[in-house]
Amino acid sequence: MKKTYSHISLFFLTLTAMIAIVWPSLVEMELLWRRSETFMHCYLILPIFAWLLWRRWPYLETKELTFSPIAAIAAVFCLTIWLSAYLVEVSFIAHFSIIALLQCLVWACFGKKLVLSIRFPLLYLYFLVPFGEAINPFLQDITAYLTVGLLNGVAIPVFREGLYLHTAFGLFEVAVACSGLNFLIAALSLACLYAYLTYSSFLKQVGFVIIIIVLSILANSLRAFLLIYVAKISDFNYGFGDDHYYYGWAVFFLVIFTSFWFGGYFADKIPSIAEGENSASHQSQPVNLLAKGLTLTIIVLSLSTTALLRFNLPVTQVSELAMPSLNITLPRQQSPSNWGITFFDGIHRDALQLENGIEILHASYASRQNEGEMISWHNRLFDRDGWTLVNKKIVQLNNDKVELLFLRDTRGNPRVVLYTYRVGDYRLIRPELIKAAQLLDLLSMQHQGSSVLALSIANMEYTAAEKLLQQSYQYYYCLPQRCQP
Template sequence: MQVQVHMPDSPEPDTSAARRWAVYGALVAAVLAVLLAAYWATAVSIAAIWMRSETYAHGFFILPISGFLVWRRRGALARITPRIQWLGLLGVVAAVLLWLAGDAAEVLGAKQFAVVALIPAVTWALLGTQVVWAIAFPLVFLVFAVPWGQFLVPDLQDFTAWFSVRGLELTGIPVFWEGRMITIPAGDFEVAEACSGIRYVIASLALGCLYAYITYRGPWKRLAFIALALIVPILANGLRAYGIIMIAHWSDMGLATGVDHLIYGWVFFGVVMLILFWIGSLWADRPGVPEDPALRAGQVRATGSASLAVVTLLVLGLGVAGPVAAAWTDALQRQLETRVALPSANGGWQGPMAPVSPWEPGFQGHDVTRHRLYRQEGDAAAVQVLVIHYRWERQGAELVNEQNRLQGEQWHRVAATTRQPALAGGNNIGV
């Protein structure tokens, strides 16, 4: 007796899905390359800050890490059919409008955020909501590529000074505290910008978000660890500053007064992060946790080539509209001529005359400066008027710049207050 056994055909790989992903992936890469060329100056400004500032040197690793995280999701992405999403065009428009607003005000941070925001916006428009949802964290993680957080420096300086002074008081060391200046019998200390801990906070927050994403699945665990990653370095930096002052006190200012205190700071920060990760590992999720059910959705209807071409052209057109509009408005602005002149004194006042004090705020790149003195006849009352004018703002010469300082280099901030000086007629004005 002869028995015939029919073996089932081995399943063939879904080559159509692979080809579709290859086409869509190449299209997204091409569109982003065109937009990178259009916003090249802004992209270069991001890399320049990475290179010159230790605070943002981690930016070099953000794009590779995001790319690796997307690659880890390749299994989930393979089960999703990419398709266009018309609402994604609103994301592109929002990013372009943000860039134009930043360009008009010469706020470089807004322009940098806008350029990075174009990446998820283009992904959403060309690949669809399901794809964006599947790689949501790698796309959001790109925010750490933007050099942001400088606005936190003054508050961090104030907290570090307060924490250090409270620690010294508890230790029983006599201390005189004036703003960010701390004086003990051994010497004087200033909580400068480099001591604010901003670099520790940003680095810890980026590492904390990455660790929480990889280690946990539940949103509450992730949020709890991210909160720890934000709070712990702030407290640790206060403890670091207090420890440096104590080391200088015990060594009679022989240690921790120069570059070595920065080295101590990084070593201390590394130890703190290791402890933080060890604590986080105590409630880590077990491997093999099921994926989010939202990512198990079946394939959706494919997009026609005509619609894909239309959306692609719209994305490109809307994207490059930003630099084109900025170039046009800049050309109109340069045709305008402005004159800056101070009025002559009247009503019992004399001036304008040369100022008595050489003080000026530390503003950079301005085109015109007018600094004059007005004095009241027969009285000691005098008013100095300083006008700093930017004829047209450009990179390196803008009013809103983190390098600009109201107090100049010869002054340091000791306090902030709000007062209501009385003016003639009984009116008050807030200062």
């Protein structure tokens, strides 16, 4: 019993220290659960995890407990990944590394045998991570493609332009909310749990999960088709009001219920604990003091080092809305813009609108701020609800790498956006490279900060707009008092 207490006490002490260190990321995870319908199911993951452990508890009491220095080293790696992601605010990686860190701590404090016996409950914790939004464009494209096929199947002519579906009775957009991501992730979490409880064959488990993923994507396309079809036959009296969500969840429920009901016919006989695993006798082994000492030392040192870096990180205090940093006298046009670019929460933010219709935005950010960051979900280059991306391309201007975005709204009006980011001496486009450059800037203690520069013009043919923006970028870049990153 004393041996068991030593394992449990070490685990809960390290778990408490881990929670204190990664607390900001945990708060961020819960905030995402609360804000987005896509991740509301995350609140159920911990109760399900506790129930899965309770099911295994009679067997877990028979397992031999050991300490694992190798797992402690793996925990150090996970802590390093979390700290790096936390420094540059890459939430996705930070959240996943927390779950991996927890798994490593369980392995370090209780040993490989116990971890292997609860591997599914531990892996199931990854559903706590709010992930998947990056595949929204892919899911939107699939939904649009399949919806067009279904509409053609019932003799409804439709012309697809990106995510816009033009029909004789109306224009429809496959928006982000129509991607079906919330259906897909909720179905995936349920499918994994159902497959674990129903099948003992690994191939059956994987096959069932894949089938559910495919059916969820098909069901979402069927939902989009039905909404358009119902709107047509009802003259828009139904389909796009409050019943919009009811239809979606009704289709989702029917697909999941039917899949689980049909999958039950292929269920395997899961051996009970008494028949198999619990029959093994538990033999108490002496505690390996060397393994315990190494495990404890590695964990304490890594947690202490991470805590020092985390709590002593220099942070720039920024105001809620950054004040303009430049005083450039340029002709401006005062008409309102429907561009929809954001980039608030920085040190400085400047917005100009010229008489020729070109709009310019420059925003700069500190290496590390008390709130806000440059690359985030709410900082966007255009209003995604009002504009659809038709095409994009990367060009070189003044040895800078810039990207052009070609947009179109629901009325067919065009807009072109030219933008680039700066981190230190680097000018970058890809978000992952920007984050890597920000991390390098922090670790090198240079703290040069970062910024974004974007130019845009609307209601002009794409080729002419592209040429004008490139010329304006070069002129803007060469101003004596220029708003440039």
